[in-house]
Amino acid sequence: MNSAPPAVRAAGLTVTRGARTVLQGLDFTVPRGQVTGLLGPSGCGKSTLLRALVGAQAKVAGRLDVLGHPAGHPVLRSRVGYVTQAPSVYTDLTVSQNLDYFATVLAPGTARADRRSTVRRVLAEVDLTAHADHLVSRLSGGQRSRASLAVALLGTPELLVLDEPTVGLDPVLRRELWHLFHRLAADHGTTLLVSSHVMDEAERCDRLLLMRDGRLLADDTPDALRASTRTATVEDAFLHLVDQAAHHQEATR
Numbered sequence: 001m002n003s004a005p006p007a008v009r010a011a012g013l014t015v016t017r018g019a020r021t022v023l024q025g026l027d028f029t030v031p032r033g034q035v036t037g038l039l040g041p042s043g044c045g046k047s048t049l050l051r052a053l054v055g056a057q058a059k060v061a062g063r064l065d066v067l068g069h070p071a072g073h074p075v076l077r078s079r080v081g082y083v084t085q086a087p088s089v090y091t092d093l094t095v096s097q098n099l100d101y102f103a104t105v106l107a108p109g110t111a112r113a114d115r116r117s118t119v120r121r122v123l124a125e126v127d128l129t130a131h132a133d134h135l136v137s138r139l140s141g142g143q144r145s146r147a148s149l150a151v152a153l154l155g156t157p158e159l160l161v162l163d164e165p166t167v168g169l170d171p172v173l174r175r176e177l178w179h180l181f182h183r184l185a186a187d188h189g190t191t192l193l194v195s196s197h198v199m200d201e202a203e204r205c206d207r208l209l210l211m212r213d214g215r216l217l218a219d220d221t222p223d224a225l226r227a228s229t230r231t232a233t234v235e236d237a238f239l240h241l242v243d244q245a246a247h248h249q250e251a252t253r
């Protein structure tokens with residue numbers, strides 16, 4: 001049982017983009033030291049929610065606390081790591097050159113020896129030590145994803161927010177990344193919030209936030225979700241909840 005206060009607490013979280021209300025009054029928590037999946041179809045609002053969490057989204061209403069502070073608070077800058085869908089590493093530099101560059105930008109004035117030891121640490125964490133001197137342009141998709149992740153790990157974040165990190169990867173590389181996420185949670189107590197639109201990835205999460213059309217359908221463990229919906233997979237549980245929500249909507253019309 002995790003009795004620590006949650007890493008994220010949202011109440012009535014609402015976001016408008018243009019004329020649309022993209023997130024509609026969400027209430028949820030994200031427990032510390034676990035891997036929570038944010039699952040839902042393309043366009044349901046996952047990236048918008050993650051952007052709100054890291055303070056990069058305009059027109060956010062309601063309450064959104066991250067590690068005990070309002071989302072986007074300056075003290076969170078070094079405590080929250082964010083990996084966007086677009087790769088954040090330079091393809092014409094080697095992996096270690098990228099990491100050394102970002103380490104300098106993130107902590108200017110750090111002694112060269114300290115920077116080098118940080119770079120060595122994150123290379124080992126994402127299992128890219130053997131590829132440290134390879135150009136990013138020569139890496140596989142999974143290795144590139146891990147290089148982006150390594151940048152986010154430079155500051156030893158307590159919360160890692162990952163937007164569809166496994167998109168476009170083959171099943172073996174996806175499995176490799178999920179192992180890494182769980183290792184970070186187990187070894188460092190890092191909290192991970194990982195978005196995906198691939199329902200089978202839900203089975204790999206400790207906890208799930210299931211989203212559709214800007215609303216949360218469920219906030220539970222995969223086991224509890226399957227049990228409460230009497231289904232065999234999280235994908236079936238999701239479909240069950242979608243149907244249930246549609247019936248409810250019709251009944252209240």
Ligand SMILES: Nc1ncnc2c1ncn2[C@@H]1O[C@H](COP(=O)(O)OP(=O)(O)OP(=O)(O)O)[C@@H](O)[C@H]1O
Nearest residue numbers: 017018020022041042043044045046047048049197
């Ligand atoms: N800049 C924008 N202005 C207005 N609406 C936007 C903007 N960006 C996204 N949206 C809308 O907000 C909704 C949620 O988008 P968001 O990117 O959060 O979804 P998502 O679940 O992350 O999708 P995907 O899995 O495809 O990345 C979509 O309907 C989208 O059309």
